[in-house]
Amino acid sequence: MSSDYRNIYQIAREASGFTQEKSAELIDISVESLRAYEGGKRTPPDKIVIKMIEIYDARYLAYQHLKTSAEVGQTYLPTIELKDLPTAILRLLKEVNDFITCKDELINITCDGVISEDEKERWNLILKELEDVERAILTIKFVK
Known part of the structure; x- marks a missing residue:
């Protein structure tokens, strides 16, 4: 691991402006433990991550922690990128418009309560939208 490696816990701490010493004190852990978490040598338990989120005011850290440390998060949580608010709003409007174009087809496919074999391919495309x-x-x- 290179000396300039920064993981999600270190990035959240640095963004909040805390030193490792102050963070460790507020989280009620040793500086060595914090260094191990930030250095990727150990994964912090959820109760420690909850304290980090609250102290650093970093809700996105909860998502990142689940996405990187838990198999269920790695498997089922979508990858998201942090963006500025105007870009995030425009992306949402674009994605909603894309979905609206298939709304009538969604109704047609699901109105009988059954998704037939013939409808499955289109159904999967709607789910993607x-x-x-x-x-x-x-x-x-999670916009900043």
Whole structure:
């Protein structure tokens, strides 16, 4: 690992303006433990990450922690990129418009309560549009 490696815990701490010493004191852990978390040698337990989120005022850290440290997060949470508010809003509007174009087809496919084999391919494309909307919403939720 290079000496300029910075992981999610270190980035959140630095963005909040805390030193390792002050953070460790506020989180109620040793500086050595914090260094191990920030150096990628150990993954902090959820209760420590919760304290980091609260102290650093970094809600996005919760998402990043689940996405990087838990198999369920790696498997099921969409990857999102932090953006500025105007860009995030424009992305959401674009994704909502894309979804609206397939809204009538969604109704047609699902109105009988069954997705037939013939409808599955189109259904999967509609789900992809919904996932794009979900990702755009999450981006807005974590905008700085």
